[in-house]
Amino acid sequence: MSDLTGSDRRKLEKLLGMGSGYVLNFSDRTFGNFFDEYRVEIDAERYRAGGTSKANRMRTFWNLDANHTVGRVIGGLIEYASDEQCFGDSNPVLIDDCRKIAQRLLSDQPVAELEALSAIADEKDFEVVAEHVREAIEKNQPEGALDRLHTFAHKFIRVICEPHGVAISRDKALHSIFGEYVKALRDAGHLESAMTERILKSSISVLETFNEVRNHKSLAHDNPILNYEESLLIFNHVAASIRFIKALEVKINAKVVAKISNWESDDIPF
Incomplete structure (x- = not known):
């Protein structure tokens, strides 16, 4: 389980546009493909416990997986969104804060080497x-x-x-x-x-x-x-x-x- 705080989650949900059940510009297919790159089967039943929408599966992923895995995915989402120009007029401070969240989670590596x-x-x-x-x-x-x-x-x-x-x-x-x-x-x-x-x-x-x-x-x-x-x-x-x-x-x-x-x-x- 990741140790994302309530403040972390609110910032990430705002940046990723999760309010209406979506995540960025992903379809169900491309959402699954993205997580495949991080060896996470986001379509698995365990991630559907909180609901089947992309946003709900993302929230369940945050609840279930370890800090390092969650940090890698968040960092990847930010880079993907930057490349795809998904952020639009998003506050640069919010983007930077979310990058820092990813970096903090990534620092929690169970095997240092x-x-x-x-x-x-x-x-x-x-x-x-x-x-x-x-x-x-x-x-x-x-x-x-x-x-x-x-x-x-x-x-x-x-x-x-x-x-x-x-x-x-x-x-x-x-x-x-x-x-x-x-x-x-x-x-x-x-x-x-x-x-x-x-x-x-x-x-x-x-x-x-x-x-x-x-x-x-x-x-x-x-x-x-x-x-x-x-x-x-x-x-x-x-x-x-x-x-x-x-x-x-x-x-x-x-x-x-x-x-x-x-x-x-x-x-x-x-």
Whole structure:
């Protein structure tokens, strides 16, 4: 449920022209198409509890969905209306106030490093599982996607390990592969502090216990799933680790490119 205040709702309803049951210039079809872009099925029965008009479904959406999702949709509606010139003579102060409402809601992101959970290889299944993981967080349902987060982590670690010469096989556990990756980073001098190495090593045991969560506390099997708070903690830990590793790999690749450029420069006769 979003935490829109009464004042927020009045401003949004005025800006979006919801007084007569409409929302901007949308038809039922284009209204549904717009929400599809944000992975919200606005035509679903759950959004018709307060009435079937577009305005009533919008109000029910505000009541049911999480801040971040509502903020994304409001921001998108404002941009759409600006592009379509729907606002007419609307007060610029009102438009700005509604943009600020969207920004405030967007700041309430349950997983701070969500953008890190994106595919890093051109593989269809990698992209699909990454999309499912982000969608679960945008809907504030981390407990329902722990199995997919585990799959994502497995694919991510496999991809990042290959350039470092870490052998990968079906029989090797995820935490063992990651342990070899951390050792490769240390041996190559890519880690600048002992504390960073220690933090990464702690992730080895985290990944080992993640296997248990995936097998016994997720939707991978017919299990009672883990509670919301602990699921969110797992998501945040994994996402933060992946964000750091992505940034580190960018630095490593930049060093490799610089070395190659230097070698090529040295070969140029003068």
